[in-house]
Amino acid sequence: MAITSNGKGSAAGSAPRCIALVGPFGSGKTSLLEALLARTDKVARQGTVANGNTVGDASPEARAHGMSVELNIADAEFLGDRFVFVDCPGSVEFLSEMDGALSGVDLAVVVAEDDERKVPALQLILKALEARAIPRVLFLNKIDKSTRRVRDVLSVLQPASAVPLVLRQIPIWEDGLATGFIDLALERAHVYHEKEESTQIDMSDADLAREHEARFTMLEHLADHDDDLMEALLEDIAPNRDQVFADLVNEMQDGLICPVFFGSAEHGNGVSRLLKALRHEVPGVDLLSRRVLGTTSRAMLQVVKTLHTQHGGKQSIARVLEGVVSDGDTLFLNGDTEIKVSGLFSVFGQQANKIATAGKGDLVGLGRLDDVQTGDLLSFENGKIESLQVLERRNPVLATAISAKQRKDEVRLSAALAKLVEEDRSLIVSQNQTTAETLLAGQGEMHLRVAQERLAGKYGLDIAANTPHVPYAETIRSGTKVRGRHKKQSGGHGQFGDVVIEISPLPRGEGVQFSDTITGGVVPKQYIPSVRDGVLDALGQGPLGFPVVDVSVCLTDGSYHSVDSSDQAFKMAGILAIREGLPECKPVLLEPIHKVVIACPSDATARVNAIVSARRGQLLGFDARPEWNGWDEVQALMPEAEIGDLIIELRSATAGVASYTAEFDHMAELSGKAADIALQRSGRQAA
Secondary structure, three states: OOOOOOOOOOOOOOOOEEEEEEOOOOOOHHHHHHHHHHHOOOOOOOOOOOOOOOOOOOOHHHHHHOOOOOOEEEEEEEOOEEEEEEEOOOOHHHHHHHHHHHOOOOEEEEEEOOOHHHHHHHHHHHHHHHHOOOOEEEEEOOHHHOOOOHHHHHHHHHHHOOOOEEEOEEEEEEOOEEEEEEEOOOOEEEEEEOOEEEEEEOOOHHHHHHHHHHHHHHHHHHHOOOHHHHHHHHOOOOOOHHHHHHHHHHHHHOOOOEEEEEOEOOOOEOHHHHHHHHHHHOOOHHHHHHHHHOOOOOOEEEEEEEEEEOOOEEEEEEEEEEOOEEOOOEEEEOOOEEEEOOOEEEEEOOEEEEOOEEOOOOEEEEEOOOOOOOOOEEEOOOOOOOOOOOOOOOOOOEEEEEEEOOHHHHHHHHHHHHHHHHHOOOOEEEEEOOOOEEEEEEOOHHHHHHHHHHHHHOOOOOEEEEOOOOOOEEEEOOOEEEEEEEEEOOOOOOEEEEEEEEEEEOOOOOOEEEEEOOOOOOOOHHHHHHHHHHHHHHHOOOOOOOOEOOEEEEEEEEEOOOOOOOHHHHHHHHHHHHHHHHHHHOEEEEEEEEEEEEEEEHHHHHHHHHHHHHOOOEEEEEEEOOOOOOEEEEEEEEEHHHHOOHHHHHHHHOOOOOEEEEEEEEEEEEOHHHHHHHHHHOOOOOO
16 A cells, blocks of 8 residues: 555644545546646556556456446645545446545546537536535546547536636647647646656747637636726736736635646646646635534534445544544544544555544544444534535435345345445435335446445355336225135134125225124124234235235124134134135236436437337426526336336436436326236236
8 A cells, every 4th residue: 555644644734635536437537546646756657547557446346347436535745735636436326426525625626528428427517516615627638639629628518517617728739639738827838748747838929829819718707706807808907917816716716617727637748737726726624614514613524435344344534624633532423422433544545554643634534433424524522513514315216126145144235235335325225015125226237236246246245136026016996795704623622703894996095994884793893803904914915916905895794603713713714705805806906106307418308208108108298407507307107117227228318317216106007918017027927
């Protein structure tokens, strides 16, 4: 492992700044992290994702799939300033990792590229930053592969951002390739060198004219929030350079603009200029404290990630907002529950290094805090804490029925699932009582696949994952009157129970009702509850093999034997009556129908509508998604059987960004071929 700082944390000196690297899948975040570490001499040689030798994406699952599936944390020092970089996955299926990280960062570097297909994914990222008021800059990566003018690329990306994307640089072109850049704030030109710092050069007359035009556009954006600058521009007075830099910093930190840098992470181009901007312009941890706690200044820590290591147990990754924390310190969870730190660690990639103390601004691992979860606040004082941030869980969009192949592993599976859910807040484990299945739900096919790989690799479990069963039910269309008699003689006391019941349908959603009209004691009062128990037991599985609902059962008559009658005999009589009577009541299959709201880019709405209709959905309409430029919400009623793998088709039709919520609405009759298919899939036969 590479050791952070000097093994003593950051209790003294300036507080490190914590920066999230975020952006769409494949935009080059992990490559940028590697370039930043190489440029700051934190690693001897810049690795590549293709070669599998980067500091980030070092877990077996990340290596296997060639993509980020979890947070990657690394620290570095540049010109005396310390930084902690948090590389966040870009796939929509792993964005919950970003959710936790954003609660503890000072600024986000949004990594994007010249690819308009990824604009909706970029908008997902920017929306999350805007909602949390996190300052941000955009790094336009892969400039060496871009075929368009930077301003044209920005016009494509701009709809994804609620605030102006403001160019801080323009490229120097040579034979169609970006060979360097012109800094619009410093008014200096630089030429790139492969994986080395750029060098300053003189500007040509053509580049000087381009610089004047682009700089004026930058100043116009800044002047929208600075009256003095606006007046200077109107009077054609050159603004003071210090004033320009102050406006760039203040307006970025206030979330009024998003400055744009560019380069090539793979070749190390533009990295030094980005580092210099971060050094001068990233706000300190005090701004984060105000975002989290308002005016409160009590010493505390914000938990951004939970890990379960194979040898070190549980670790809570936390940002120190104020104060100094040491191994063995007593902290308070959410201001009231006393906990004790058992181990303090710096984190670099996949490894942790034990340290003695950590100070303001540090991002560290706290050992064995069993009750602590991602999003929690830890304080040094007893007393209630009111956080301005709420870390919400993302709605699951795909589920699998999971089980241990060997019965002896069932307890281990439950424990491993509990740890997975602690590490990843977007995984949800639930028990379906109707189908008797354990369901693991998450954000998509790859998300669940990675979770299963961790169960197998990290916890050594041999598991089975299957498509969940749909909780069908059945009801009746007509009624009947039937007698159920249980009579058995086997020497000594026999068994005798005799009942007459009336079965009739109820309106949809009424459930099961049991009543009696017994008079004259033909069925003694003490046996009526047993009849009810038998009826309910028998309704648990009807003629089609599913629970029976929306049925009224009335006990109207019967007989008993003074010696042979018993609770068990009358319970059996109730069971026999239901089993004999239900097939005469025209049983029909019921399927659960859900109210579904699908969020998608507007240009994909027609495709989404077609998908819904092809899956037996009833379209209710669509409208613009509130506060989302260029997005719609499609509302529909859909059978649960058609929702199971819906997200796979939706993501395919929307460049991987669609999502949906589903809520049970009602049960509906299912007949004909669709019913036959449902019965066949469930292992039943059509009646």
